Amino acid sequence: VEGDDKKAGKRWTLEDFDIGKPLGRGKFGNVYLAREKRSKYVVALKVLFKNQLQQSQVEHQLRREIEIQSHLRHPNILRLYGYFYDQNRVYLILEYAPRGELYKELQRCKCFNEKRAATYIASLARALLYCHEKHVIHRDIKPENLLIGFKGELKIADFGWSVHTFSRRRTMCGTLDYLPPEMVENKEHDTAVDIWSLGVLCYEFLYGIPPFEAKKHSDTYRRIIKIDLKFPPTPVVSDAAKDLIRQILVKDSTQRLPLQKILEHPWIVQNDDPTGVYGQN
Ligand SMILES: CC(C)NC(=O)[C@H]1CCC[C@H]1Nc1nc(Nc2ccc(C(=O)N(C)C3CCN(C)CC3)cc2)ncc1C(F)(F)F
Numbered sequence: 001v002e003g004d005d006k007k008a009g010k011r012w013t014l015e016d017f018d019i020g021k022p023l024g025r026g027k028f029g030n031v032y033l034a035r036e037k038r039s040k041y042v043v044a045l046k047v048l049f050k051n052q053l054q055q056s057q058v059e060h061q062l063r064r065e066i067e068i069q070s071h072l073r074h075p076n077i078l079r080l081y082g083y084f085y086d087q088n089r090v091y092l093i094l095e096y097a098p099r100g101e102l103y104k105e106l107q108r109c110k111c112f113n114e115k116r117a118a119t120y121i122a123s124l125a126r127a128l129l130y131c132h133e134k135h136v137i138h139r140d141i142k143p144e145n146l147l148i149g150f151k152g153e154l155k156i157a158d159f160g161w162s163v164h165t166f167s168r169r170r171t172m173c174g175t176l177d178y179l180p181p182e183m184v185e186n187k188e189h190d191t192a193v194d195i196w197s198l199g200v201l202c203y204e205f206l207y208g209i210p211p212f213e214a215k216k217h218s219d220t221y222r223r224i225i226k227i228d229l230k231f232p233p234t235p236v237v238s239d240a241a242k243d244l245i246r247q248i249l250v251k252d253s254t255q256r257l258p259l260q261k262i263l264e265h266p267w268i269v270q271n272d273d274p275t276g277v278y279g280q281n
Pocket of ligand 1: 025026044045078094096097100101145146147158
């Protein structure tokens with residue numbers, strides 16, 4: 001976008017935007033379609049209430065996440081163009097993803113065909129490779145944190161990025177389903193946690209449910225620790241896909257298939273379709 005660099009340093013205010021329809025509710029506030037008046041550029045404006053951020057003690061985490069997110073530039077990572085605040089709210093100026101939330105699409109389709117699943121996994125692997133090269137570990141890769149761009153491409157959109165310690169948020173809420181053993185056991189963890197989540201996502205894209213799902217947290221925990229990985233008879237999934245999932249969902253984080261190897265796996269090579277013409281429905 002022209003003047004993009006000016007954007008980064010510019011002092012934004014609400015008056016710079018025409019506010020459109022609400023896109024939905026985020027955890028700490030709502031998201032609106034918006035258009036920057038001067039450039040007519042369409043964005044998503046995420047409004048966060050300061051008092052809610054204070055109550056949940058996440059303001060410093062938000063600051064760090066904004067710092068990281070605003071420096072990431074990748075087609076499969078949602079852009080953060082800038083932010084501003086007023087008396088009661090913090091506003092994030094974010095890239096608008098026209099085709100909405102992936103988790104809703106997965107619910108609608110029940111599960112994805114192998115081309116679509118492989119195309120999504122390949123784009124996530126490339127985005128994570130980019131992040132890991134910048135020493136950014138995401139740690140929150142799950143369907144709820146993924147949006148779909150204009151051409152159907154996946155965008156990692158959550159602000160749970162951080163380079164360091166265990167994000168407190170996880171202990172506060174959210175599902176265990178995507179956690180690897182070392183996190184469930186609260187051990188040291190590194191970029192291999194994102195690789196694990198990619199395996200969980202691949203399984204969920206193909207079967208419509210995460211691999212270690214259970215009614216009770218304690219059962220999910222047990223299934224993860226044990227790597228209790230079972231493939232249902234339906235929907236029918238190729239052996240190549242199962243082979244990839246088995247090579248990722250490995251307890252020893254150093255033995256998980258590295259991202260570069262995931263991109264070279266036969267199932268990905270044969271099914272990734274970056275033009276996205278075959279994957280949809
Ligand atoms: C990753 C994070 C955890 N998630 C979020 O932030 C969520 C919280 C609320 C919305 C979303 N945040 C964003 N959403 C979009 N695009 C978008 C979303 C929803 C629809 C949609 O299906 N409807 C409007 C439908 C249209 C049809 N009616 C019936 C229902 C709503 C269409 C486009 N772009 C950027 C963002 C972002 F991230 F920049 F804020």
